[in-house]
Amino acid sequence: MSLQNVLAEAAAELALFAALGFLLFSLDDLAVDAIFFVRRVWRAVTVYRHHPHADARSLVEGAPSGWMVVLIPAWDEASVIGAMLRAALKRFDHPDYTLLVGYYRNDPATRFAIEDVPDPRVMAVEVPVDGPTTKADCLNHLYSFLVRHEAASGRRARAVVLHDAEDLVHPLELRLFDRLVGRAGVVQLPVVPLPDRASPWIGGHYCDEFAESHGKELVVREAVGAAIPLAGVGCAIAREAIARLAAAHDGRPFAGGSMTEDYEMGLRLGALGERTIFVRLPASSGEPGAVASRGHFPGTLGAAVRQKARWLGGIAFAGWDRLGWRGGLGERWFRLRDRRGPLAALLLLSGYVAAALWGQLWFAAQLGAPLPPQPSPLLATLLQVNFFLLLWRMLMRITFTTRLYGFGEGxxxxxxxxxxxxxxILAAGRALFLHAGGGPKTWDKTAHTFPAEAARS
Structure with a gap:
């Protein structure tokens, strides 16, 4: 067999593998789309015919206020933590809250940056070991401090709120959490990545992915009865709920050995019977956008790969071992969707390699080599079907990105x-390598930036 035939055979096999996988994944995504749009139409002709659309400002009006405690873990965050805390203090519209900021004893720069924000609502909490450990370990130290502080002060928090050191908080966030934690044990708000003009492709792809996942995926997840995984920012856990989880895990509610402790917490609380909800509301009627947590995401290829590898490793590889396949049909379906990332990367790699091989064969044919064999009828049909499914996926991506960022970004x-x-593809390879070595042992964080315009305001 000639080299050309060998390459053509390899390209066909890889393309068939990728095409079958893409078809299954696309049908899975179509099911999510169908539920989303059917639910949207159903609510339009039932709920909203008799009740106006809710908005955050009217929902929190007159609501009682409890003590809200925000946990902010920090390692090597001296460049952003001060600006983040000042912005949060200016923006939060709530009469009673505390920002507990965790730092490590060998990170004096972060400690000085925290202490440079002289406000009684900001409390610096030292993690009494050299860092970094894991983010979950830092959060567990913050939770332990909260328990001691509650005992000493005679007060009890209404809810624990999670944020990162680079987050831009929404003014109504704490009031909304305060109102809703009585209805659910876990409340997650949308996460909206801020566009980065210096990184329109790497940073920009986070905008697209979160626009669709937090505009549609989590809505459907809640609709089918699956637990909402926490994003680690813009989320609140009722004090009683986190106490239940802590009691089941020796006083440490955050999974110390996990790189995706936030994702796990939502699912673990759901397994305990706590109601988990995703809330997407405009600040007021007619106002664009939603009450959400905003922030910059990695803008370089290396940083994005590291972050995505941490997510893939924690959710797809370690999550399989740590969380298993508990729950009803909806829960199991979404756990399967969560864990398909490594297989999706393999399918993408196979598809790109097949396309590259066919490109080489086509180029050789232009130079006089024999034309490569035509795809089999099965493969040709799969390619045609997948092409139309890809067009639909692109339409969904454009729609949800446009909804948040405008038509140009769409x-x-x-x-x-x-x-x-x-x-x-690169993140899946890194995640597999790290998982084979037992997983990362410390906080594999990326460098953060805080929005310049918020820091100036």
Whole structure:
């Protein structure tokens, strides 16, 4: 067999593998789309015919206020933590809250930055070991401090809120949490990545992915009865709920050995019977956007790969071992969707390699080599079906990105799919390598930036 035939055979096998996988994944995504749009139409003709659309400002009006405690873990965050805390103090519209900020004893720069914000609502909490440990370990130290502080002060928090050191908080966030934690044990708000003009492709692809996942995926997840995984920011856990989880884990509610402790917490609380909800509300009627947590995401290829590898490793590899397949049909379906990332990366890699091989064969044919064999009828049919499914996926991506960022960013989301695919492939390889070695043992964080315009305001 000639080299050309060998390459053509390899390209066909890889393409068939990728096409079958893409078909299954696309049908899975179509099921999510169908539930989302059916639910949207159903609510329009039932609920909203008799009740106006809710908004955060009217919902929190006149609501009683409890003590809200925000946990902010920090390692090597001297460049952003001060600006973040000042902005939060200016923006939060709530009469009673405390910001507990964890730092490590060998990170004096972060400690000085925290202490440079002289406000009684900010409390610096030292983690009495050299860092970094894991983010979950830092959060567990903050929780232990909260328990001691509650005992000493005679007060009890209404809810624990999670944020990172680079987050731009929404003014109504704490009031909304205060209102809703009585209805659910866990409340997650949307996460909205801020566009980064210096990184339109790497940073921009986060905008596209979160626009769709937090605009549609989590809505459907809640609709089918699956637990909402926490994003680690813009989320609140009722004090009683986190106490239940702590009691079941020797006083440490955050999974210390996990790189995705936030994701796990939502599912673990759901397994305990706590109601978990995803809340997407405008600040007031007619106002664009939603009450959400905003922030910059990694803008370089290396940082994005590290972050995505941490997510993939914690959710797809370690999550399989740590959380298993508990729950009803909806819960199991979404756990399966959560864990398909490594397989999706393998399918993408196979598809790109097949395309590259066919490109080489086509180029050789232009130079006089024999034409490669045509795809089999099965493969040709699969390619045609997948092409139309891809068009639908691109339409969904454009729709949800446009909804948040405007039509220009919506159009840019199409070529950014390639950047996202490259990051996914590289991240899956890194995640597999780390998982085979027992997983990362410390906080594998990326460098953060805080929005300049918020720091100036």
């Amino acid at each position: 159009l840019a989301s199409v070529p950014r799919v390639v950047a996202g695919n490259l990051i996914a």
